[in-house]
Amino acid sequence: xxxQPHKGPIIEVSGIxxxxxxGVRALIDFSTKVRRGEVLVVIGPSGSGxxxxxxxxxxxxxxxxxxxxxxxxxxxxxxxHRLEIRKEVGMVFQLFNLFPxxxxxxxxxxxxVLVRKKTKExxxxxxxxxxxxxxxxxxxxxxxxxxxxGQQQRVAIARALAMMPKVMLFDExxxxxxxxxxxxxxxxxxxxxxxxxxxxxxxxxxxxxREVSDRVIFMDGGRIVEEGTAEHFFDNPQEKRTxxxxxxxx
Amino acid sequence: MMNKLKLGGRGFVGTILRRSTLIDILKFLLLxxxxxxxxxxxxxxxxYNWQWYRVPKYIFTIEEGRFIxxxxxxxxxxxxxxxxxxxxLALIFGLFTALFRLSHSFVARVVARGYVELIRNTPxxxxxxxxxxxxxxxxxLGRLVAAVLALSLxxxxxxxxxxxxGIVSIHKGQWEAAHSxxxxxxxxxxxxxxxxxxxxxxxxxxxxxxxxxKDSALVSTIAIYDLTMQGRTVISENFMTFEIWFxxxxxxxxxxxxxxxxxxxxxxxxxxxx
Numbered sequence: 001x002x003x004q005p006h007k008g009p010i011i012e013v014s015g016i017x018x019x020x021x022x023g024v025r026a027l028i029d030f031s032t033k034v035r036r037g038e039v040l041v042v043i044g045p046s047g048s049g050x051x052x053x054x055x056x057x058x059x060x061x062x063x064x065x066x067x068x069x070x071x072x073x074x075x076x077x078x079x080x081h082r083l084e085i086r087k088e089v090g091m092v093f094q095l096f097n098l099f100p101x102x103x104x105x106x107x108x109x110x111x112x113v114l115v116r117k118k119t120k121e122x123x124x125x126x127x128x129x130x131x132x133x134x135x136x137x138x139x140x141x142x143x144x145x146x147x148x149x150g151q152q153q154r155v156a157i158a159r160a161l162a163m164m165p166k167v168m169l170f171d172e173x174x175x176x177x178x179x180x181x182x183x184x185x186x187x188x189x190x191x192x193x194x195x196x197x198x199x200x201x202x203x204x205x206x207x208x209x210r211e212v213s214d215r216v217i218f219m220d221g222g223r224i225v226e227e228g229t230a231e232h233f234f235d236n237p238q239e240k241r242t243x244x245x246x247x248x249x250x
Numbered sequence: 251m252m253n254k255l256k257l258g259g260r261g262f263v264g265t266i267l268r269r270s271t272l273i274d275i276l277k278f279l280l281l282x283x284x285x286x287x288x289x290x291x292x293x294x295x296x297x298y299n300w301q302w303y304r305v306p307k308y309i310f311t312i313e314e315g316r317f318i319x320x321x322x323x324x325x326x327x328x329x330x331x332x333x334x335x336x337x338x339l340a341l342i343f344g345l346f347t348a349l350f351r352l353s354h355s356f357v358a359r360v361v362a363r364g365y366v367e368l369i370r371n372t373p374x375x376x377x378x379x380x381x382x383x384x385x386x387x388x389x390x391l392g393r394l395v396a397a398v399l400a401l402s403l404x405x406x407x408x409x410x411x412x413x414x415x416g417i418v419s420i421h422k423g424q425w426e427a428a429h430s431x432x433x434x435x436x437x438x439x440x441x442x443x444x445x446x447x448x449x450x451x452x453x454x455x456x457x458x459x460x461x462x463x464k465d466s467a468l469v470s471t472i473a474i475y476d477l478t479m480q481g482r483t484v485i486s487e488n489f490m491t492f493e494i495w496f497x498x499x500x501x502x503x504x505x506x507x508x509x510x511x512x513x514x515x516x517x518x519x520x521x522x523x524x
Binding site for chain 1: 433445
């Protein structure tokens, strides 16, 4: 852990590039900063590099060049730095990625015990309060396969929150859900935003972007095409490509 | 409503199962009858004199109320010992070789690959001889140790491919979730990947364990008195070739079928959880 709380932006991304084997350039000289407590929504057509950007933030993808600093810790080749950053950054995936062979409680306890070195009792206490927060305390003893998609995703959010992260990343967290379950997951995300969690959200839910975001980035071809507040973005977009995209999805 | 439907479904499947089981049993009995007939005809033309009544004393005898193991069962106990140690070591070799092959280290991958290819592409018999006649004197290994090592190295190479298949079958989202929570590679393997992978590869691992028990017959070539060797010795004394080999085969069959049944039971137990 760092001794002093770090001042300045919690996420600083400068000039990162990522080319996948096969030559697809997912990110090209991409830079941005995220303030503490800010909710940044990233939108764009599929293949625009928005998920890659998110996955670079906790080192699930290696960048080819440029730098990423999270809460003062550089994301570099030091294993220790990577581990520290992963402790501070929670992630929620499109396909939930719960551990199917463990109960809901064990899913959420696991990293608290192994990474945060809590006792099982301390972890379970935290887990039960988080399950209450995401609205499914009665599912503690269930296995993931016994839950609906919306419930699974809420467990996944609780699992990430159990690490007490400073930043939460959401990678199309509602894209794999049946329409009637999207609302319950978005509700949890809105609550988090209201509580001041720093969030980077890749989503196709424009209603959520409009209501919750402090800033919206529109990406295409691995670059930022347009960036601004939700009002600017939805009511008065400047770029042609942004207008085209919005007209297609709204 | 749901319950009723489910029960109805099970009843339907049950009827089909029972009918097909009956037909299967009839087919099986018919097959046995044909085989027995052929064997009878064959031995008759050979003029073979069946002496099954002499077989039991090679399995066990009772003298003065005391139970005395026959040579075949003593051999079986040796087979058990070799197979049990061989299995434990084979699983360890297999697991570590699989992890080596999937590791980031170039050296580990080359070593693991070399081991698997070397073992898979040479006969087990040659490996047993090599270990016993070449390596055992150098390192001062006993007969049994050499046998167990040869067997476990051989089966471990196959087991490693089974483990590897199981590990790579785990969705990469599981790795990503574990890493995003800050779990190390070791913790991810131990708590997330291996528990799921091993459940998936239990059936092929069972086949490998059965192979190991059967392949252990080859250690009789370095004069270890296992089931096969005892059978051979008994035959050299009394010339009941057919009876003893049939008995030996039946004992192997009982052991391997018991193992299969045990693993099916284990699989069913493990499946309940998710």
